[in-house]
Amino acid sequence: MKKDLIIALILLGGSLALYASLSFMEEPAAASFPRVVIIIMGFLGLMVLIQTVTIKQKGERQVLQSDSVANPEKVPKDSGNVKKYPFGTVAGCFLLIVVYFVVMERLGFYLSAFLFFIAATFILGRKDLTLHKSIVRIGIAFIFTAVLFVLFNRLLVVQTPKGLLF
Amino acid sequence: MAEFIQYFPLALTSTNILTLILGVIGGLILGATPGLSPTMAVALLVPFTFHMNPTTGLVLLGAVYTSTVAGGAISAILINIPGAPANIATLLDGHPMAKQGKSQKALYMCFISSLVGGLFGMLVMVLFTPPMAKIALKFGPSEMFWVAIFGITVMAGLASGSIAKGLFGGMFGLLISTIGYSPILGVPRFVFHDVLIGGVAIVPALIGLFAIPQVFSLAEKLNFQIERPHYKPQKGILFKTFIDNLKMGKALGIGSVVGTIIGVIPGAGGQVSGLIAYDQIRKFSKNTQSFGKGNPEGVVAAESANNAMVGPSLIPLLTLSIPGSPTAAVLLGGLLIHGLFPGPDLFLNNVSITYAFIASLVLAQLAMCIFGLTMSRYSYMVMSVPNLYMIAAVTVLAVYGTYSVQNSFADVIVMFSLGTLMYIGNKFGFSAAPVVLGIILGPIAEDNFLKGKLIAETDMGVFAYFFSGSMNIIIILLCAASIGYSIYGEIKAIKKAKENLR
Secondary structure, eight states: OHHHHHHHHHHHHHHHHHHHHGGGOSSGGGGHHHHHHHHHHHHHHHHHHHHHHHOOOHHHHHHHHSSOTTOGGGSOOOTTTSOOOOHHHHHHHHHHHHHHHHHHHHHOHHHHHHHHHHHHHHHHTGGGOOHHHHHHHHHHHHHHHHHHIIIIIIISOOOOOOOSOO | OHHHHHHGGGGGSHHHHHHHHHHHHHHHHHHHSTTOOHHHHHHHHHHHHTTSOHHHHHHHHHHHHHHHHHHHHHHHHHHSOOSSGGGHHHHHHHHHHHHTTOHHHHHHHHHHHHHHHHHHHHHHHHHHHHHHHHHHTTOOHHHHHHHHHHHHHHHHHHSOSSHHHHHHHHHHHHHHHTOEEOTTTOOEESOOSGGGTTOOOHHHHHHHHHHHHHHHHHHHTTTOOOOOOOOOOOTTOHHHHHHHHHHOHHHHHHHHHHHHHHHHSTTTHHHHHHHHHHHHHHHHOSOGGGTTSOOHHHHHHHHHHHHHTHHHHHHHHHHHSOOSSHHHHHHHHHHHHTTOOTTHHHHHTSHHHHHHHHHHHHHHHHHHHHHHHHHGGGGGGGGGOOHHHHHHHHHHHHHHHHHHHHTOHHHHHHHHHHHHHHHHHHHTTOOHHHHHHHHHHHHHHHHHHHHHHHHHHTTTOHHHHHHOSHHHHHHHHHHHHHHHHHHHHHHHHHHHHHHHHO
């Protein structure tokens, strides 16, 4: 409930901030379409807030948090039974991708893709790591990158970020 | 029909046939892979088509679009996880059949029924698309504006548990489409950082919104053990299954007709068509008790329905820019990056590409059946690809796809930022499909809104211009009906949840 309320307030506050930013636009006529859109967004943000405040029971809230009313299978089960959210794994995945982007600018697409593949499979899958699995993962990373190189660099002749080696 | 026959050979060039075969095989594998959604698969492929000629690019997208729906049935049958939402009804009887050792038969039935339903849907598409395009020819700026809004209302209702959140996503997409320089006045809008100066292009948005949340979701499920595939080879049953399948005329007929009707309705989608067809065949069957316990008629009805939906769902997309499903919304993005604007333009100025695309969809149905039947005995192998590899592969392909379109690293940053935001949004009931549609339809909506405003200011006034005229009224009523239907569905789901809590 508290999280939903915060989200509803962010939607509403965000719409207000965006509306305020329209006054800084050089040409007022350029803001006419975004203005209509932001007003509707504000109204919808208000609807979400009302929904959050009026719907109190957990089961009902879960319906509104599903990705489709026509898809009951996707309605999350009672959160009391759901496993703890693996924040560390997801945050680790996020950081790996950020580092991958930073490294890609220096090492280029292919070398960074190869290193990212190895880093992702080793760090995220460190629990069941054995020597055999390590060799397999490095092998798959090499084959994957080689296939990309042949496909993009030789067959499709597509530009990719350049770096140290390629 | 004459034009379809005239341009059919264009789809038969060696390059197009090879592309079609690769697309079908890839689509079947991607559809069968648990954890990879067909929408994401098509989104990742869009940049590849950028470097092909438009016909070949569309052949590839069409082939993948067609075959992922059928491929999704493989995981539904073997491990009880639908590869696509369209395959939910398939698992109800398909998985019990697999548990009884009849997985091979269930897979054969699935591909044969998909072909029958798919071809029926394609026939309807070929017959009805050109007349619909002629109606769209009469649309002015106000009608086109409302059509864009209708598309967003449809997707908002389809892809979110809460219509308010769905519509908010659609509006947010419209707003994202205005980032960058204003197309008419040339002034910057919402450029809060240099990476936004060129605006948000369709491909980075498509990839970011569909692929990045999937990467994080796969990371969440790293320790999640899926059911072992229930696969048992049965030799020499293809011909017998084919005959058995054709004997189930009632299930095939119900599936094909229901799928076609549902497909034409924008937003209803394959998920609903499969479930409705399943429900209908259960009502018409003499053996009601056997449904849910491995009745082949359930598989036949569901699969013929969700493939019959594929062709008709493209009628509103190709004539009015209204996609019937999230995957169709991505397909719309694929058309736009090749400079093909859905509507009369497709049938007047790009007639050869359009009909070659439609012809390739028909051929894709045949190829899907042939390769599906051939590959079904090896399909269980796809289920054992670890999430770890998929995380790495999808991320690398997402980066490549985004960068390659404009050779811009700024696009990669935009893609990842949007994707991360969408992942957080998903946790609170927001869906990517309305946002994507907002981004795609945004320029169409704004352009026609401004054109209409200019016309209206010299004539009858803005309000009267946008809210009068029979076609405007009809489309506005359709928007209202779409929102109303979603609210009804939401209330019904909440009531059901209340009852379950008691």
